[in-house]
Amino acid sequence: MSASPFTVTPLVRRNMRRELAARIVLGAMVAAMVLPLLAIIAYLAVKGAPLISLKFLTTNPTHGMREGGIWSALLGTIYLVVIALAVSAPIGVLCAVYLNEYAKDNWLTRIINLAVVNLAGVPSIVHALFGLGAFVLFAGIGRSILAASLTLAIMTLPVIIASTKEALAAVPMSFREACWNVGASRWQTIWSIVLPNSLSGILTGVILQVSRTAGETAPIMFTGAVFFKKIQSGTLFAYSLTDQCMALSMHLYTVTTQVTNAPEPLPYAIALVLLGAVLAVNAASIAVRSCLRSRKKW
Amino acid sequence: MRRIQEAPQNGDPGKFALPSSNRCRSASIASAVASWLRPSSALLPEMVGRDWKARLWVAIALLLVLGGAGCSQSTARTDGSSGKPVVIQNIGSDTMVNLAQAWAEEYQNVEPNISVEVSGGGSGLGIAALINGTADIANSSRHIEPEEEAAVAEHSGSKPREFLVGFDALSIYVHKDNPITSISLEELHEIYAEGGKIDRWSQLGITNIPRARTDRIIRVSRQNNSGTYHYFREVVCGKKGDFKLGSLDMNGSKDVVELVSHTPGAIGYSGFGYNTRNVKMIPVSRKKGEKAVLPSIETTLDKSYPISRPMFMYTPGEPPAHVRRYIDWILSPAGQKIVELTGYIPLNLAEDKR
């Protein structure tokens, strides 16, 4: 057979067929993940849309939570998220700074890294048990927004550490070396060069944790969230730190399982609000990431 | 404070030293603080907004001030003197939580400056809150246990006061296409209790439930610290009996009815007030062969329906005046009307006055 190196032999044809088959199968696998996501969002949107309105978001639930809106739950979730991140973001960023800038490559560092990975893998219900045992009972804070937020802070800590570490590692070494060459100390380098340049990565990590914190139910179920609580409407400061609060995720759970004769769209509307908020925050973080990435100087 | 851009002076060949102070001490402290807040970021002059850090600090400070101001004006607690609302904490049974909330909302119209805060969590949680002193009224769908009574007495100094506020009838629900017409307590025992022998619909004589995939009886129950669970177990399995494993233990009374309405081969128990158009409530007889009775206000009050239980409210000792007024309102015809509207059994006011 006088075949030049570039003729298409049966072997080549077979390989190309297999390649096409592989592409189709793998593409189908991706579709099998993407389609349910779109179907879920569409289903929730269709079923829950009749109830969504600005009034729904800003009035308190009434009549056994069957009517009215979800304001107290929404506000409670906002409180929990803000306080949790206010606690965990500084600790997480400083821990990542330590791991990336100060830590030597010894057994202590390896143990810290192991601890971070393990902390990330702790089941959310074990976080709830820890929150109950440590904050509610041992520290005597009692069931309150403070205890629930601290529990959520511990839950978000490892992911913030990991994403900040990545962001810090992405800053080129030459930046730091330039600083050291002019006589800056380590902290001065970090504060004035490394941190500002890794801000986009840090912000992305923190914003992503907003959506995770808003969606978690188990850690707050026993540490501070309640079935129903009446609060003043129209003010942003209706809860105090030692109050218990309603939360959007907990509200979805109770409306689905315990509130009778609720109008059918109600749980769908709550799920839609929760999902919408979470996806909006994620989209914001992606936008922040791409916007700040375009301003990178390396 | 000498900054990087200043030209080297005194013939100094431009040694790049960071901001330092060689003047008096106060100036040196001031410059140290300033250099900490705004260090020399002049190495890369095109950096993001030279004074963004200062703005960030100001923003954080503003937020803290606003937050602090806000926190200090949070709603008052039990301070009845200056016109702020008085709060009654009402915690307890999940069975009663819808009813308690309906009462709380209606009472707002009767006495607008008393606010009743309702939360569920179960009869056990309510009584535990009574022991801890965090609840003014505990809702319970079961009698308080002697050791709980003792604990309340120990904490608050007097025994808990019991108020009977209504009844709850537990109905047996099946799928609406299930042809079964009645059931007896004995059959329920064989279906639900540990060691019971009935686990197929054919053993009850039912063979043609449309769209049921198997003949198995799908038992729907509640989670094991719900008052409803405890009560049903006492009635059907005996005082010391236990349920058979393998029942689907749902979280709330509504869940049970929802699941039964979608599952052709299911049977479940839940409050009489949770009936919907998509399930069938079946009459229950005490013994096989006796007349089976559907739950209703009449059959509960004349005790012919075998699975009904009283609902109680407990206070630690004699309740204070405002709590007593609330309970009296609940026991009055206005409050009992709400009981009926919510799907529970009101007291027979002619007889059960306490």
Add this chain to the structure above:
Amino acid sequence: MIANQPDNLKRPRMARSMTAILGERTIELLIRLCGVSAIVFVFGIFLFVLREGAPLIGKLDWSRVLFSQEWYPTSKGNVRYGVGALIVGTLSVTGLAMLFAVPFGLGAAVFVSEFSTGKVKETLKIVIEMLAAIPSIVWGFIGLTVMNRLIQEYLPAPVGLNLLNGAILLALMSVPIIVSIGEDALKAVPDSYREAAMAMGATRWQAVYRVLFPAARNGLLAAALLGVGRAIGETMAVLMATGHAVNIPRSIFDPIRTLTATIAAELGETAVGSDHYRMLFLIGVLLFSITFVVNLLADLAVRGVRKQ
């Protein structure tokens, strides 16, 4: 020249003032403290959960507890704490979920990393991130309402809340983790491997399964293990979707109950300090140990990657 300097400049000058140095030292101390905080918290979690459950450890017959399926903590006559059925429930739902998630996840990782470029790749990555962001309570809600009816209608299942329902939800929840970590692992394989394979005449797919999979083996294993860890630890979705029945499943259409759901359902109403309460904390210790081992294995697998 130095002799002509004014007096106050004769002493050697510090480069920075005392307060600046002190301030910096304090911050560095704070940083070091935060650095070890992760260890403190992990130990703290284990210790606090163990502390609440410890008084009960001595009182139980552990072989009976671990292997019996009779879970009757609130019985009036015969209190039994058998977690056997719960452990089987957790393992079975995780196993079935991984059976779906690992092939799909790794396949999607390969597709995203090797077979897609540019805009398509960015979009797919964003979509997968969105999938990861869905809160578990929303998944549970979907399982309870939508999947329940779908399974009841189209599959020969006696009840819609069962092992299959929970497994599908868990698979959808852990796929994003497998995809993102698997994709990282594939990206870490040097391009020279791919170029060498193409130089030998391999098609893309041949390069993937003959060269890249073996090379990225450890990273892909770590991805699968982290997906397992996520599935084992999931609470709300399995609470609502598996039917919550203490039962050893004989088919994938049987309802089951997991360890996590048991704690979530029963903790709210137990009295603090009672035996039931302590037993739930001990189940928490058990869960923590299982996920600790899984994460340790994943970490060892990843360490294997770095050694290459």
